[in-house]
Amino acid sequence: MRRITVPVSLSLSLALAACAYQPAPVEVAAPAPAATVAPLSQLVSEVDIPYESFTLDNGLTVLVHTDRKSPIVGVTTYYRVGSKHEPRGRTGFAHLFEHLMFGGSENVENFDIPLEAAGSTSTNGSTWYDRTNYVETVPTGALDLALFMESDRMGHLLGAVTQDKLDKQRGVVQNEKRQGDNQPYGLADYKIADALYPIGHPYRHATIGSMADLDAASLTDVRKWFTDNYAPNNVVLALAGDIDAATARPMVEKWFGDIPRGPEVVQPDAPLVTLAAPVREEMTDQVPVTRVYKVWSGPGLNHAQAADLGMGMAVLGGLSSSRLDNILVRDEQLAVSVSAYMLPFENASFLQATMDVKPGVDTAVAEKRLDEVIAQLMAEGPSEDELTRAATQFVSSQIGSLEAVGGFGGKGSTLAEGLLYSGNPATYKEDLAEIAALTPAEVQSAMNTWLSRPSYTLVVKPGERTEDGALMGGWGDEGTVAPPAPDAKKPVAAIDQGPPRAFPPVAPVGELVFPTVETATLSNGIPVTLARRTSIPKISMAMTFDAGNAADGSANAGTQSLMMSLLEEGTDTRSTLDIATEQERLGASINAGTTTDSSVVYLTALTANLAPSLDLFSDIVRNPAFDEAEVARVKGQRLAAIAQQQATPGSIASRAIGPLIFGENHPYGSVGSAGLVSAIEPLTPAALESVHETWLRPDNAAITVVGDITMEQLKPALEAAFGNWSAPASAVPAKTLDAAVPEAKSRIVVIDRPNSPQSYLLLARVLPLEGTAQGMEALDIANEVVGSGFLSRLNSDLREDKGWTYGVRSSVSAGDVGPRTFSIYTPVQTDRTADSIKLILDRVKEFSDGSRGVDDVELQRVTDGNIRGLPNSFQTNGQVLGALLANERLGRPADYQKQLPTIYRGVDAAAINGAAAQYLTPDNLTIIVVGDRSKIDDQLKTIDMPIEYRDASEF
Template sequence: MKTVFRRSLPFAFLAPFALAACATAQSPAPLAETTAPATPSDSSLTALVDEVQIPYERFTLENGLTTLVHTDRKAPIVGVTVYYRVGSRHEPRGRTGFAHLFEHLMFGGSENVENFDIPLEAAGSTSTNGSTWYDRTNYVETVPTGALDLALFMESDRMGYLLGAVTQEKLDNQRMVVQNEKRQNDNQPYGLLDYLMAEGLLPVGHPYRHDTIGSMADLEAASLTDVQKWFRDNYGPNNVVLVLAGDIDAATARPMVERWFGDIPRGPEVAEAPGGPVTLAAPVERVVTDQVPATQIYRSWTGPEMTDPDAIPVAVGMHILGGLASSRLDNAMVRGDEIATTVSAYALGFEEMSRLVTMVEVKDGVEREAAEAKLVAETERLIAEGPTAAELERAQTSLIASTVGGLERVGGFGGKGMVLAEGELYTGDAEHYRKELEAIAALTPAQVQGALQRWLSRPAYTLSIVPGERKLDGATMGGWGDEDLYPPPAPDARAPVEVTRTAPPREAPPVLPVDELTFPQVERATLSNGIEVVLARRDAVPMVSMTLTFAAGSVVDPVDSAGRHETMMDLLTEGTTSRSALDIAIALEELGSSLSAGAGVETSQVTLTTLTSNLAPSVELMADVTLNPAFRAEDVARVKEQRLAEIAQELASPGSLASKAFMPLIYGEEHPYAHASSSGDPAVVSALTPAALKAEHDRWLRPDLAQITAVGDVSMAELVAALEAGFGDWQPLTSVPPIRYLAAPGPAPRAQIVGVDRPNSPSSYLMLGRLTPLVGEPEGIEVIETANEVLGGGFLSRLNSDLRETKGWTYGIRSGIPAATGQRRFSIATQVQADRTGDSIVAIVDQLKAYPATAPVDPVELQRVTDGNVRNLPNRFETNGQVLGALVSNRLFGRDIRYQAQLPEIYRAMDADALNAAAAEYLVPDNLTIVVVGDRETVAPQLEQLGMDVTWLDAEVL
């Protein structure tokens, strides 16, 4: 499936919810001179920890299957999470990547299920997915309560009745899909990093050395015999943790689990592959050239296993070094000497070891050696001095507070089911997350310093990736590591292997009726300055999320000023007239809040998430950054450098290159949408002045262009009181507010192919589409969007089923008609293996021609995109963030504020004729603009065979 490789802190619970392990640039200010709220006491940290509770019940079947059940009745949904104790570290030499390949195969159907996704999505499942990592393989879905029995049947059939359905054809197809996933990952800037990091830190044969996705040669060697042996050796119920979280209890769950899983026999215990931390004999340095826009330096070590007493203190120490917004590396290298555009430090945890990583992206014009020396010096300074009490308290509060919001999700990646499963699988204790949180709350500076001294004083592996020619081949990397000594394994001979049913047939259970979506009621108020406030009250977690939205966005920039408005929004959190950027960062960390400011295409937003108990001071901070940005010259200079670095990254990314070429072609160079999705024009950004940015702020950030939308555990009276205290003195201007101009006509659609040469690309990025006559949210837009869902709007769409599941040429493909208040476009995007670029374009066009002319919507598709969408609505609005996003969109597009509550009626009114008619009018292949980003030498001959003129653009001038 759409595999996610999980990269995280080593905390089993904190990992899904912890603050991002990278720090943003802030203005310089000594720690001793900052002004911030009082730091939390031990009792307040304990109170935060007490907010994180996942009570559960346990039972174990005779065959060894361990089941944990957590009851959460806030919505009629259940998260199903299945963890197998097998990952890439269990793979033998010559079969790297096999655990991940097998994960893909387990989505291909079983002896009693032709396709796992079709019945689950038809029943209303969301987050139907799986992933593989070094220590485990997992499968997740969140289903309506009435579909739980079906989901358990599916998972049990995958576990006990698989082999009779895995054919050579399926193996060959999923092998190609995984190889294209590898090509796609390798094709990104810094795409070889993981291979290089593992090679430098670990010796050949260490189970954590080879990459989870493996090498091309090993993937090609996997045979059906391997598949059958791997399944029998590793996928027995005694090697599994099943977690059910949500609208379910153990008394109800046990007979269901026994019914479906009880007859599956035990299997062998998974053979362990010990792989603890390794200490290098001496420091190692490596410099690698690649097609990247900036030098990045990584300094890393292996670290302690998950249950080691040092795991928590060393990870918190790394957070202080380069994870906090007020981190040591940020203060020294981004704000202080201003020699880096981005820094980070983090612990990446596995069951038996971890990676401790520091990273610096070097500012243009700075010598790599100088940046590396500063990175070493700041790391050694923290080791020698240890963190201050204030630094530790900020790290403790921010990390623990960030877990509270994660309690909203019962399933999926990062949900409560995953937290319990990982604790049980890795440590034998489903409540291991509590021990981690309690350990964080109890830490002292001396404990953190001691852990850092023990682990970061060892020899480091330093890897520098610098701009230049890519000389390494990702296809040969990721394997065991001794390929230079031994020939690669022989490719799969496709020898006949008996594939027969292993057990009598079983019938899938029916899906019970599903409760209707309960979309929250909405309250309205108006502040004294006229700003309208909308609140949806939800008390699942003691938190509030809110967005201050302005009718602006990057579309307000004229073409000759692209990037001005976004840069202005970036600077809001970089300092106010009374606070430095470091003051802001420290205040947020001590409050356990997050605050961001940025510009989308059609709106500019300041967004706050905070504990309800800290609402008032957090809103005051939100108001300060919105109303009183300082635009100091030094802050402006630094943020401009960071935005220029973002622009350079876009020019190195195949997807961004495709978008930068595609949007002006279909909208026209002068249209507001033409450049609104990019980070701007480097010349424009370089020329920006503090005065110009302040003028931009004063023009667009005004109360008569603002709306406030909030979701969470707060009353309207409490919310209004906090908002009045923060924003009440912000009075409307007497001048007429500016208006976004979005009605510029686009060029007439015409058929054209435009290539962008990106040498050494193992994949080609395709973007196809044209403008539609649709503007804003016309009546019946839901029918058009649902017709597109059949074509390319999801994993089961026709395009994805053809190019990925049947042909194996891509890791995924999507089509859509993105929402907009102006003229909307129809577009298709995918990354395909380079030697199938031309074939993929033909296949996409063929699918467009067939729908609906020769292939109208069939009954299975119709049920999935209508009744299936009705059934999955409760899943789609489970969290505060999901509801907040819906409300903000409703206000932007002029919908009824509770529009989502109307969707069941809208979906049920659709029929096949309506979807076919929409496809025939809006999803046809006429006059497509086709952009291809790839290796011209490989791609050009294929494009010539299509019979269309091809224009090639220079990536440097996009």
């Protein structure tokens, strides 16, 4: 088996109960007799990625998948080296080297600039235990360029790697580590790996590594890592999209053929590990609720029981109808959230489940019940229906992944990982067939084999953080064994560079292929928009209502989104469990939520199961029960979510910015969709039902669909589901989006968060510009120059040059109907808090005042580069759906995306500079700083700006 990733929420942990335990009855939903669904065998047959392959004389293996739906090619390069290959004293080095690979080679000064200028999207890389990969999706005419660049860093890298580049990327990676450590529960993964695996085991130390090892990395290490691991015989190159093997082979041979083979990479010994006895630890952290992790080490992805465990863990805590959800969250209400899953790697896995204990509940009681639920599943196994639902959800997810040719998780990576880990690019077919054929007895046997072993339990309780993330993530013997002590800045001999290689030309890009948009109207007046796409047998649909968070008013923030979240918690004829299990049987997904201006219910469904999926969808939208017990439970979960936001640096700032810049009288002046405790606590079922009746009504609705269906098929199906829904006699309420906002002023607002290794910055103000204003593309492009994207000025300076952050981004809000905002946000290392603010203000000022207007390289990247990248932007049904919804909300024509090439060609440097001068000035910004006051106060006093101090609980 290759890696099995079940579609579950990302939480952790699991446990084993005491043996002498008599299981209580578990509510397992009976199959819904009315739903006629496509058999699992039919769904499995839909998943197909045909490929061709060839191998160069130097060992480079190439996989080619042809998909002509768009003129793009996904280029996916897998190096068979990851953090498990790192030696003692060099943890984090594989990931650090990945960063260096983007810093330029002997013939390419910067990899991102020419690729993005040529229209590449998803230009990125990642590192984990078993591999390092690099991805880009390019227009067909830029494939030669992409192959040239990938080959240049594979065969011509070291001559361009300098001490300065190493030091800067070291700083970036260390800030990436700080950013992760700074989150609530951010240190738990270190503790789990340390407990499960002994010192020296390849899966023990974190991929991000330890600060000490990152500090010790030298240019000598860089050279050795490259020569030992980055040779073509250690690589799988996957090309997926508008390409075939006959065309690809001479191109690959031209660019990669002269790179010599390297040594065969030795795979480290990574034996399976079983704890001698159960281990339980507790730690305090700046967290809102107690979280219990129960974890076992497990087998690798090729193990005979990997699929069994993946599906078993989904039944336990991955499905919406999982055992843990039904018992601990819905029935007994001991927890506000739970999850369980198998996280598999080549040689080992983490079998994990997590429980966030409901405030006021005794942790020991909740933990004991968690153990009992796990033990009960082991004792009786899953039902046939549970297992079928888990398998159907997994297969449906795999069908959805067929839309993307490249990027992380696209078809190229599926083929590459199958070959890399299992010796067969088509391993995914074997996986799906195995999952479809699993029996409850097989799953029960696997669960008993692996979960009967001693577990590790970690309980993270609210309190002061006592652990230091900077000291965690390493080999494990730090403090007892002296680490190697090379001089990280010791000079090394220069490397002779090879002969220069010329950049290949980039061919022109054809016109954007965007699906034709059709419209219709149901008998009750609901407008319907359809964009037909037949690439996969699924549809994506959104039913939007003109409401959203702005319908609440600041004092009632969270009301609309709480009402929407309760739509899936029971109807007049279906229970919460009925809704969850029916979705799983259908391979469908229904989600309800809010944006600033819209309340939306989304449906993703298999075309073969559309009729029963629409029946369920309609019932959820039209007939929510707002049962008193369900309302009380969901309110408790929402209050816990608010507490989580008030403990998370970025969320603290996001909750504060609306009230600070819009004020309490504007509909946008709220803390966001989670809402206020004072607004959530008093809500009753009757009040929520009133909100539903007021806003969710056919004369306030629109339906937008993208996928494998015709209007002749769609309209009757929608008519059956919604045609008899009548509007009430009352008028649709109006939102006062033109309400006055407070006068903007420059100020710093500090929100103290002790023991934070970083400061989170959010700078923002309201613009004198409505979201529905047309012809503002020059402003969006100007924002791209200054702060939106990897190559923006702010990111190039703060991250790539200074190394003070893992990333910075600016935004001119594009989705809101009312006033747009200009914002900049980034986490920065604590000792550079004030320096970062000053640099941001300086960079924004020099752009807006004309002292450094857009240059020729930037202009080409954000105009022609954007035009070339448009085909990449609409690969999936979801991407097309998002574009259509934005068009409808902001009053754009249905063919707006087709107009974009002409629009971008008409934007010149003067227009970009003019937009920056008018809207992107550094004046009157509210600057929120979430960080440790004891370490940042003196810094902030050096900025000539008034300082206010607020508390996270105020927002």
